[in-house]
Amino acid sequence: MSELGYQKKGMSKRGKRKMVVALVLLGVAIATVLALTAFEENLLYFYSPTQIHDGEAPANRSFRVGGMVVDGSVQREQNSLAIRFDLSDNANVVPVTYSGILPDLFREGQGIVAIGKLDNQGLFIADEVLAKHDENYMPPEVHEALKAGEAANKAAQTLTN
Amino acid sequence: MWNWIQKFSSPKYFYDMSAKLIPWFAVAAFLLSVYGLYLGLFVAPPDYQQGESYRIIYIHVPSAWMSLFVYMVMAISAGIGLIWQIRLADVIAAASAPIGASFTFIALITGSLWGKPMWGAYWVWDARLTSELILLFLYFGYMALQASIEDQRMADKASGLLAIVGVVNIPIIHYSVEWWNTLHQGATVTKLDKPSIHIDMLIPLLLMALAFKLLYVALVLVRARNEVLYRDRNRRWVRELIESL
Known part of the structure; x- marks a missing residue:
């Protein structure tokens, strides 16, 4: 009990x-x-080109923009580090200029984050460029094979069309 | 059931039992990490984007996983200690904290060394890196509370409550790369989809993850044995143990 x-x-x-x-x-x-x-909003590490397009990015203040470097858009100036490229999120595009050393991963088609300000013409003037790598890990041969497969698929589609 | 738990959680029983378990876990962790590192550093192919530099994942990713895992073990043990007042649970929590802090530190340092060549910066204040840094401070806070409160029962209560409060940070760390735009990549393995990593790179990673888990078990047992001896220093079984030496 x-x-x-x-x-x-x-x-x-x-x-x-x-x-x-x-x-x-x-x-x-x-x-x-x-x-x-x-x-x-403060937890966003970067804004996307669409957010900038919709006017969500801060004006007159430094912020970050993230997106893919558009294929074929990179223009380098001779005898200087100046570079100009377009940044896209597959919906909208923001043109970016930068002068300085780029990270190893910077290339066309690569996801990057640029830190800087937007000027009046909608051109983004970057002070710093960081490269973002994605979650995919594979050997170079597999990547080549995937790209070749994609190209073959496209070719087949255009043929059937 | 209750009697069974009490028997197995008796400090004396734990002290004797763990001595037999530690060598097995330590040897298994050593052999697995040698094999895992060999596969990861010499056999696995280079990455299509990052070349050889990606191989730091074989330390970085298991450490980061363990930083979350050890925290959950610590918080759950602290909760069991708080609710059911099983002394061994508080011991496991206290013994886990410095190990978890070390894993967190290794994850942060290796990530930073990787960040410089890949991203172009050692550190950025994105949601993933910031929440992982908060995790390190939570471990430090737990250890500071344990060390600064004289009365062991009060120390366990206060630090245990902090450990439980800190649990909210765990899903934030895991989902930070989905909820916010981060510079840190999204999940490669720990997602519902198929892992986005080649099988030859994945196997060494999983081996290393298992090796780190076994290492944690060995380390936490060693630390918990010391903790048990220290806490029971005035009890008869510890006195008898010392006299028998």
Whole structure:
């Protein structure tokens, strides 16, 4: 009888502690969700060309733009480090100029992030260019084979059309 | 069931049992990491974009995974310690914190060394890197609370609560690359889709991940044994143990 009484008391204490832990976790989770929603914009590491197009990017202030370097858009100036290229998110395009050393991964078709300001003509003047690599890892031969396969598919499609 | 848990979580039983387990985990972790590193550094092909530099994933990715895994072990143990007051659970939590902090530190350092040549910067304040840095501070906070409160039961309570509160950071770290635009890449392996990595590169990565898990088990057992001895230093079984030496 006494043991039952002890157990009951112990259970309710334990139950109370369970409740406290659960409530603390719930409270902190709700607070975090609210905080993250409120600061949503500041947590974006970069803006996309579409966001810039829609006027969501800050004016007169330095910010980051991220996108793919458009194939065939890279123009280098001779005898200087100046470079000009288009950045795309497959919906909109932002032209970028930059003068400086580029990371190894910079190339046409590569995802990059540029830090700088937008001028009046909608040209993005970058102070820094960072390359973004994607989540795909494969040997060069496989990449070549994939590209060849894609090209063959395209050719086949144009033929059937 | 309750009696069974009490028997297995008795400090004395744990102390004797863990001595037998540690060598197995340590040797397995060593052999697996030698094999995993050999495959990863010498056998796996180079990457189509990053060339040879990508091979740092064989340290970076397992460390980053472990930084989250160890935190969950620590928080769950701390929760068990808080609710059911099983002393061994608090010991496991306290023993895990410095190991988890080390994995987090290794993940941050290797990532930074990788970032410079690949991205062009050692550090950026994107959501993934920032949330992982907060994880390191959570580990430090836990360790600081453990060290600064004299009364062990109070120390376990305070630090345990911090560990549980910090759990909200774990999904944020994992999903940061999906929820926000980050410079850090998205998930390659830990997603519902098929992994976006060639099988010859994936196998050494998984071997290294397993090796790091086994290493953690060995390390946490070693640390927990010391912790148990220290906490029970005035109890009879520890005195008897010392006298029998």
